[in-house]
Amino acid sequence: MLDPLQATLRVGASGLEAQSRRLRVIAENMANAHSTGRTPGADPYARRVITFESQLDEAANANIVRVVSIEQPRTTFRVEHMPGHPAADANGYVRLPNVDLVVEAADMREANRSYEANLQAIRQAREMITMTLDLLRTT
């Protein structure tokens, strides 16, 4: 695909896909913000972080974005004193997920803005293609 405007559409679509997968990971983190283990001392849900990288798309001859990995960063779990909980250890402490809802909300807002920016790029390329084709129609 040699047309740079068509390539813009392809790049924008890859951005949309990347950001929607990011939103999925954020939603998983938020939904599992209180998911503990079931046995004493078991690990709770670990927060996941998505990473992206640039990749040359051969067909479009442009750098698209793709998801590299969805990793679990090594941060400590929160600990709360809840005796009687199935996951409580011998001293009555339960390990809770390392999910901070404020961080997730900020991340979600960023994913939303990035999605909007990619949509705008697609919209712009589409408008430019249509404008150019209109040259054939009106003259």
Next chain:
Amino acid sequence: MIDPITPSATAVRSPATAGGVDLTTVRTGLVAGSAETGVDFSTMLTQLSSRAAGVVRNAESVSIAGIQGTATVQQVVEAVMAAEHTLQGAIAIRDKVVAAYLELSRMQI
């Protein structure tokens, strides 16, 4: 696909002629285009329309995959938009060609 229009179009687009159309570039482009014309007009149109049909067919299959849930919304929109642009381009070119033929038929003999 060899069509005589493309060389002149690239000549118009080339950065050396930013201030206006450089006539020498256009002329050499046209000469080069006519020298290597081996494909007739109807073959070119057939190739163009078969490619357009392929893009539209792809958009259809991706749309169906989207309804079935195997393709993402973004993929469906991308494929349908590609089909839309191809169709618009094909229609615009067809209108131009038909207008040219009509113009010929109106010629005084």
